Amino acid sequence: MSVYVDSAIHALRGRLMCHMFSPDLDELHAMAERIGIEQRWFQDPLTMRVSWPHYDIDQTRRAIAIDLGAVVCDRYQTVAMAAIIQGRPDKLRRIRALADPSRAFAPATHVPAWLIEQGFAQIWNWEEADWPPESE
Structure with missing residues (x-):
């Protein structure tokens, strides 16, 4: 299983952001930890009004995730x-x-x-x- 980052780049609070996601939530959380993202920033459809489980990450962390093996979509x-x-x-x-x-x-x-x-x-x-x- 892999972790994925999308190519959609959106401005949020002065930073450029994208999504990081995976069908395997354990792998997703492990990647988040490796790139310095706190699990409290996880967007969970079970507890929030979001349509799918993911993290919003900035361009710096996106580049790190890609270096660590995340697949660009x-x-x-x-x-x-x-x-x-x-x-x-x-x-x-x-x-x-x-x-x-x-x-x-x-x-x-x-x-x-x-x-x-x-x-x-x-x-x-x-x-x-x-x-x-x-x-x-």
């Missing part, structure tokens, strides 16, 4: 990972539609191969009936 990869983390096949179907090479506008064609590379080969074919996936 573009917007489509991030949404696919969010679908996995949230258990949301509807989100995955939206990305799947944007990855269909037969469409005139298919900006996410790279996502299926990327998910396979990340160890989530089975996800691309998951349907609601198969959710959540059985662990291998």
Whole structure:
């Protein structure tokens, strides 16, 4: 399992921020500790009004996380990972539609191969009936 950082850069209180996330919360918290982020800054959908578990991190800590092995995601990869983390096949179907090479506008064609590379080969074919996936 990996820790991921997105490419979305947003200004927050004078700093440029992005998201750090993982399907494995233990690994996410371990990375947060390694880059100097306190666990109290964890954004937990069970206790807060956020849609998925993550940390907001600044650009300095993002660079450190990448040096320590965090995987950089573009917007489509991030949404696919969010679908996995949230258990949301509807989100995955939206990305799947944007990855269909037969469409005139298919900006996410790279996502299926990327998910396979990340160890989530089975996800691309998951349907609601198969959710959540059985662990291998």
